[in-house]
Amino acid sequence: MRRRLERGGKAGRIAPGRTQPEDAEGEMRVQTLEPVRGRRSRDERAQVRAPAALRLNPDVLGVAAPPIPEARRWAERYGGRLGPAIDLTQAVPGYPPHPQLVARLAAAAGDRETYAYGNITGDLALREAYAAELSGLYGGAVAPEMVAITTGANMASYAVTALLARAGESVMLPVPWYFNHRMNAGLLGVDAVPLPCRADCGFIPDPDEAAALMDERVRAVFLVSPNNPTGAIYPPETLRRFSDLCRDRGIALVLDETYRDFLPGGTDRPHDLAESGWPEHLIQLYSFSKSYCVPGFRAGAVVAAPEVVAELAKLLDCLQICAPRIGQAGLAWAIDALAGWRAENRAVMNRRSDAARAAFARLGDWRLDSQGAYFAYLRHPFPGRSSWEVAEALAVERGVVTLPGEAFGPGQERHLRLAFANVEAERVAEVAERLRDFRMS
Ligand SMILES: Cc1ncc(COP(=O)(O)O)c(C=O)c1O
Numbered sequence: 217m218r219r220r221l222e223r224g225g226k227a228g229r230i231a232p233g234r235t236q237p238e239d240a241e242g243e244m245r246v247q248t249l250e251p252v253r254g255r256r257s258r259d260e261r262a263q264v265r266a267p268a269a270l271r272l273n274p275d276v277l278g279v280a281a282p283p284i285p286e287a288r289r290w291a292e293r294y295g296g297r298l299g300p301a302i303d304l305t306q307a308v309p310g311y312p313p314h315p316q317l318v319a320r321l322a323a324a325a326g327d328r329e330t331y332a333y334g335n336i337t338g339d340l341a342l343r344e345a346y347a348a349e350l351s352g353l354y355g356g357a358v359a360p361e362m363v364a365i366t367t368g369a370n371m372a373s374y375a376v377t378a379l380l381a382r383a384g385e386s387v388m389l390p391v392p393w394y395f396n397h398r399m400n401a402g403l404l405g406v407d408a409v410p411l412p413c414r415a416d417c418g419f420i421p422d423p424d425e426a427a428a429l430m431d432e433r434v435r436a437v438f439l440v441s442p443n444n445p446t447g448a449i450y451p452p453e454t455l456r457r458f459s460d461l462c463r464d465r466g467i468a469l470v471l472d473e474t475y476r477d478f479l480p481g482g483t484d485r486p487h488d489l490a491e492s493g494w495p496e497h498l499i500q501l502y503s504f505s506k507s508y509c510v511p512g513f514r515a516g517a518v519v520a521a522p523e524v525v526a527e528l529a530k531l532l533d534c535l536q537i538c539a540p541r542i543g544q545a546g547l548a549w550a551i552d553a554l555a556g557w558r559a560e561n562r563a564v565m566n567r568r569s570d571a572a573r574a575a576f577a578r579l580g581d582w583r584l585d586s587q588g589a590y591f592a593y594l595r596h597p598f599p600g601r602s603s604w605e606v607a608e609a610l611a612v613e614r615g616v617v618t619l620p621g622e623a624f625g626p627g628q629e630r631h632l633r634l635a636f637a638n639v640e641a642e643r644v645a646e647v648a649e650r651l652r653d654f655r656m657s
Pocket of ligand 1: 307367368369370371394440444472474502503504505511515516
């Protein structure tokens with residue numbers, strides 16, 4: 217039995233009159249997707265798990281479980297015929313954290329101060345260091361009171377969704393979406409308005425289309441750049457137009473820049489939104505997990521106008537009281553001290569990205585539709601087969617473990633997401649080789 221993030225509910229249905237996501241040749245067409253209700257019908261596994269005697273919140277039951285554990289279970293059925301399984305599911309670098317950061321974290325674990333509760337919005341040293349980094353990066357002043365440190369960027373996006381929208385209101389999410397952004401909305405009874413992105417437009421969302429789909433219930437647009445799952449890097453002009461749209465509508469632009477440190481070399485300032493002061497409607501999310509290889513320490517950040525951060529603090533007090541303090545202590549040092557190390561890692565990831573482009577370009581009937589940071593969004597050559605079927609068969613038969621496009625929203629049947637963050641450049645070519653003569657039975 218297979219998980220579908222949008223199984224069973226209205227999600228993924230194409231609006232009447234434009235019924236097919238794909239034509240006979242399997243090409244994507246312009247599609248209009250219906251808003252997805254915050255609460256959806258439970259999927260099969262959720263029904264199996266729900267206790268019989270205890271009534272749980274239907275909004276929670278309606279949200280599907282995360283897809284990565286399931287994809288990894290497929291790999292257990294791979295016999296190893298082609299060598300060890302290659303896990304392309306989790307978007308976190310495979311190289312270790314810097315040894316000096318490890319030493320700092322170990323030292324912080326011996327400091328009794330880190331055992332105490334800290335500030336709700338984070339320790340001042342980390343907020344100062346991050347604010348200074350952002351001020352340099354964006355060419356605008358970011359003050360420490362505009363920064364809230366969270367227990368990871370996922371907790372940040374949950375808290376920000378709760379801050380912006382009430383149950384019954386909506387958030388707009390480009391499709392394919394980052395599944396946790398969709399899950400956040402569902403858990404909170406907030407609807408998701410899908411904004412379709414197309415391969416022939418590089419999966420860049422269109423602000424005019426967003427404006428046309430927006431009604432007064434939409435309280436925020438969530439963008440992720442570089443994008444997970446497509447890797448698409450949104451041009452500064454697109455981000456500017458989304459920002460203007462959100463400002464004009466009096467809603468928030470939430471910009472998740474978790475993969476900012478893996479932009480292609482030469483792209484240092486991803487946008488100019490904060491150049492002349494931080495706009496009140498802009499909320500930026502960041503994760504320390506990837507750039508510093510410390511996902512287990514759970515550290516993320518929200519940057520927003522001070523008044524917005526002050527309100528967010530109410531949510532953070534309930535959700536975390538404070539973010540874990542050992543990680544904060546190490547990261548306050550690392551932001552400046554490891555800037556060079558991060559730049560080297562960025563070059564490593566850029567090389568993997570180049571290797572993926574070269575390897576998949578020679579793959580014939582598979583098509584690399586989009587790529588960036590350490591993601592490749594690959595179109596499979598099996599019309600009529602769902603991405604769940606293809607991903608499962610690939611994992612079991614070839615030991616190539618990917619995530620199905622459908623985990624990232626409606627209309628993604630033809631795509632697989634490959635995260636090559638923990639696969640060295642040489643092995644990226646091996647992935648392509650394992651795909652080459654693969655056929656679905
Ligand atoms: C777009 C995006 N935001 C947030 C996160 C989660 O980051 P964290 O580990 O800080 O919660 C991820 C992780 O995959 C992500 O892809």
